[in-house]
Amino acid sequence: MELTPSPSAHRALIRTLPLMRCPTCTGGLVESETALECRECSRGYPFRHGIPQLAIHGSAETWSAAEGAGNPEDEALPGSSEEYQREYEELKEARHYNEAYQKKRTKRWSTAREYRLLERLLDSQPRSEILLDLPSGGGRLSRQLAEHTELLVEADIGLGQLLYGRESHTGEDERIWMTASAFHIPFQDESVDGVVCCRLCHHLPTSEERERLLAELLRVSRRYVVMTFFDYHSVKNYLRRIRRPFDGQPPKMTMTVDRVAELAERHGARLVAQPPLSRLFSGHRYGLMVKG
Numbered sequence: 001m002e003l004t005p006s007p008s009a010h011r012a013l014i015r016t017l018p019l020m021r022c023p024t025c026t027g028g029l030v031e032s033e034t035a036l037e038c039r040e041c042s043r044g045y046p047f048r049h050g051i052p053q054l055a056i057h058g059s060a061e062t063w064s065a066a067e068g069a070g071n072p073e074d075e076a077l078p079g080s081s082e083e084y085q086r087e088y089e090e091l092k093e094a095r096h097y098n099e100a101y102q103k104k105r106t107k108r109w110s111t112a113r114e115y116r117l118l119e120r121l122l123d124s125q126p127r128s129e130i131l132l133d134l135p136s137g138g139g140r141l142s143r144q145l146a147e148h149t150e151l152l153v154e155a156d157i158g159l160g161q162l163l164y165g166r167e168s169h170t171g172e173d174e175r176i177w178m179t180a181s182a183f184h185i186p187f188q189d190e191s192v193d194g195v196v197c198c199r200l201c202h203h204l205p206t207s208e209e210r211e212r213l214l215a216e217l218l219r220v221s222r223r224y225v226v227m228t229f230f231d232y233h234s235v236k237n238y239l240r241r242i243r244r245p246f247d248g249q250p251p252k253m254t255m256t257v258d259r260v261a262e263l264a265e266r267h268g269a270r271l272v273a274q275p276p277l278s279r280l281f282s283g284h285r286y287g288l289m290v291k292g
């Protein structure tokens with residue numbers, strides 16, 4: 001069964017097209033009956049269930065000349081996040097994941113705390129015309145984000161997540177859904193006011209992927225980026241590291257606050273706040289990077 005979008009989501013997408021770009025060659029996009037098409041390379045990005053399929057799957061080989069280039073720091077974590085990119089293609093998997101998440105008491109607690117952190121960080125910024133939530137997952141944070149913008153763009157590499165998010169959206173606010181990879185965001189430079197990227201960075205096993213993510217988020221944002229990362233110096237990671245010789249658990253995919261600050265600066269922004277989700281029970285930090 002083909003699920004269709006609301007006419008208002010489609011109208012908002014067409015209005016937003018001039019801000020978008022081909023994720024493969026960066027050319028402009030136009031609409032045809034069944035797809036968005038690139039004016040330069042003629043690639044078509046078809047609609048599935050009314051959602052444009054703009055995601056490019058893959059990792060470093062899709063953006064760097066050195067195939068599968070690694071970084072010596074990542075020795076303990078070979079591979080890439082490519083397998084993870086395929087996890088939520090189907091609505092069934094996405095529904096299962098989102099419903100299980102909502103039921104778990106600890107997850108409900110952390111979500112409530114995340115709402116408060118996001119509220120604080122977004123309140124410190126001017127209201128947006130257009131805000132990109134990437135990856136949006138099944139829209140866990142979208143209601144909170146929608147309050148800070150005229151138009152919310154929900155993007156994720158997993159079509160199932162977007163279908164779940166779209167069917168759960170009951171509000172009147174305007175939204176667009178699209179598949180996209182955070183490594184190849186189909187928006188032009190500084191085309192959206194802000195970008196929120198929660199709980200993706202700590203799924204990326206190589207520093208090359210984490211750094212590409214941050215560079216892409218800061219490229220498309222005009223004013224600010226909120227990105228969560230797992231802090232190398234958190235209590236949670238410290239305990240994980242000392243237990244490792246005994247329990248054999250793989251290391252967490254972390255970044256340091258200093259590294260995030262350094263990368264932000266390299267891409268024209270400042271890391272102005274990085275509150276932890278919990279000092280003792282979580283390693284996640286919410287980094288707010290502001291441009292200009």
Ligand SMILES: C[S@@+](CC[C@H](N)C(=O)[O-])C[C@H]1O[C@@H](n2cnc3c(N)ncnc32)[C@H](O)[C@@H]1O
Binds near residue numbers: 087134158182197199
């Ligand atoms: C843990 S969920 C977080 C979703 C949402 N931000 C939240 O906090 O609830 C991570 C999401 O990242 C998506 N994902 C994985 N790799 C991606 C990539 N390269 N680009 C965009 N999304 C990706 C997955 O499909 C999944 O929905």
Ligand SMILES: [Zn+2]
Binds near residue numbers: 023025
């Ligand atoms: Zn193109």
